[in-house]
Amino acid sequence: MASITLAGVGKAYPGKSSKHILENIDFTIGDGEFVVLVGPSGCGKSTVLRMIAGLEEISAGEIRIDGERVNETPPARRGLSMVFQNYALYAHMSVFENIAFGLRLAKVPKAEIKVAVHEVARMLQLEHLLERRPPQLSGGQRQRVAIGRAIVRKPRAFLFDEPLSNLDAALRADMRVEIARLHKQLGATMVYVTHDQVEAMTLADRIVVLGPSGVQQIGAPMALYERPANVFVAGFIGMPKMNLVEAALDASGRLGLGGAALDWTRFDAAGQSVTAGIRPEHLAPDPDGPLRGAVVLVERLGSESHVHLEVAGLSRPLVVSVKDAPPALGSAWAVRPVAGALHVFGPDSARIEPQAPGAIQLNGFNSHSEVA
Template sequence: MATIELSGVRKAYGATPVIHGVDLAIRDGEFVVFVGPSGCGKSTLLRMIAGLEDITGGEIRIDGRVVNAEPPAQRGLAMVFQSYALYPHMSVRQNLSFGLENLRMPRAEIERRVADAARMLQIDVLLERKPRQLSGGQRQRVAIGRAIVREPRAFLFDEPLSNLDAKLRQDMRLEIKRLHQRLGATMIYVTHDQVEAMTMADRIVVLNGGRIEQVGPPRALYRDPATRFVAGFIGAPPMNMIPVAMATGQATLPGGAIVAVATPAGAAGSAVLGIRPEHLVRDPSGFAATVELVEPLGADTLVSARLGGGETMVTARLPGDAEIPIGATLRLGFDPHDAVLLDPETGARLRA
């Protein structure tokens, strides 16, 4: 069990800075997900915590102890990668026990740990097989098993499911969550998939360009994004971003329709109005939009429509039973509390 604290953590490769000063305190037993687009620094940050990458500046503490100079083995963390990195010539059992044998652990203890992990991951019937005789999901389970048998203070996962198909990913996502509940261990999980982040995390850390954009529980990030980046990244399909002209308590959409929104007092000038597809509803007194694309998903239908003959498109998630012809004029509205206003230059929230 471990707390993990980062203060002012920076990383540069040569003269190129890639992590610009990250502060984060991870609680004991917490499931924290690092999410963000490719190249934002998720793996680098995780590898610095693991000790696989040295730190250009700042401090990393595990259970209060500064570990900047400690080699990976002494940190007591276990890492699971996207590539399973199993030994091809060894059986599953040997893959699981190999690391422990190197530590000269007593045979009986090794056997107990391997048996426990295999049972937990439901790979006990596969122990005598070689990795090439396993499916992708089974291999990933063995890789996780290899981390479990070490009984680490914390688990670090770097996109462990990205080689699996969609269905298997969903199953493994649940399994890793269950494992977390069962072991109660601190886990840091890296992904670029916001659905994975939303479904797994106690808290999500949204990274962008080597900086933290926002940290919070999934629902808080969804309901109350601090920046345009977070607003657009969390949620699928993404939040609609509509350029508007603001006045106190209202905004003018492209095409001229005026909608009520919570603005800062005395607000004037341009802004971006963010509204999620699931928060748009049909409203006879709402603004007009011309339907261009209809995607029936069963339970609901995604409708893309153009505002006032201009360039701006919005997507609405409407009930699946609605018959909506292409070319029709929809009237849409939303609850002002569901909209966010963003600074068009900085992307910062403009709060009422």
């Protein structure tokens, strides 16, 4: 396996402006690590993957594989395997022939090819499908064939470009399990691109969040969930999305939200207009809660419901995750933030940290001034 480093990498397409669509991309993927590049459509995540593969030229910086600069190295000599969104299988070839194709091009002896293909087929539970052709397979089976074609070459690293986006929800869940199992079994370096933050959270050792201005934050899934660096990451990571509302800090640094002063935590940005963030699962129903309003929508999802609470003074309704029976539509309702679960972001969208820890009682709950 291999480590991959991007140092100051940028990409610009020729034109009158030659404007860079990506600038100063810096991160290292460790040997055997599973790193997911996540972000909205158009943020450049697939372009980053293609630059690693050598399918796109870089305009600035350098890419190193195991410390070796590969800027000018052609794709075939980088020792990487790529799995594409559209499978890219040969419809006229059998599953066996599709998996074996790269080995045949490399002139590997037939006996070795047969052993290698059958080994991969066992790993991916494709043995009974080796004589079929792609049109006879389901979407999940085709994707496993594409992964098998990548595995059989024993590459230095695997690159996945939104491999599950063409599958239905049930198959995506199954294939996530398969890919996680393969990573554990192979101990392989994997770089995975997706716009689906659920895939990112469930698969990654580390996540690289890309936005319109490049890398927004890099870290372990729960580190990004618990301490988003800015408003973009806060709104992107987590399902359902974090509530983000306009708020203000008073002269003592207390957060004012919906007409209530939430004074158990103070922030070092007194008097500023800020964006307050709180996740739906961190709002608890409480008859004496400081955030009160009317229920304007209830989304019933089976094991939980998402209640939309319109609070006077807030720019948008709060979404609250409820495990028990939800309140009736149109009813009055109140909630309180769970201790230590508030996030505050300044006018520049960057995270504002709370002042030194100290415990204050709020409605009978002991809350420490930590921001999750």
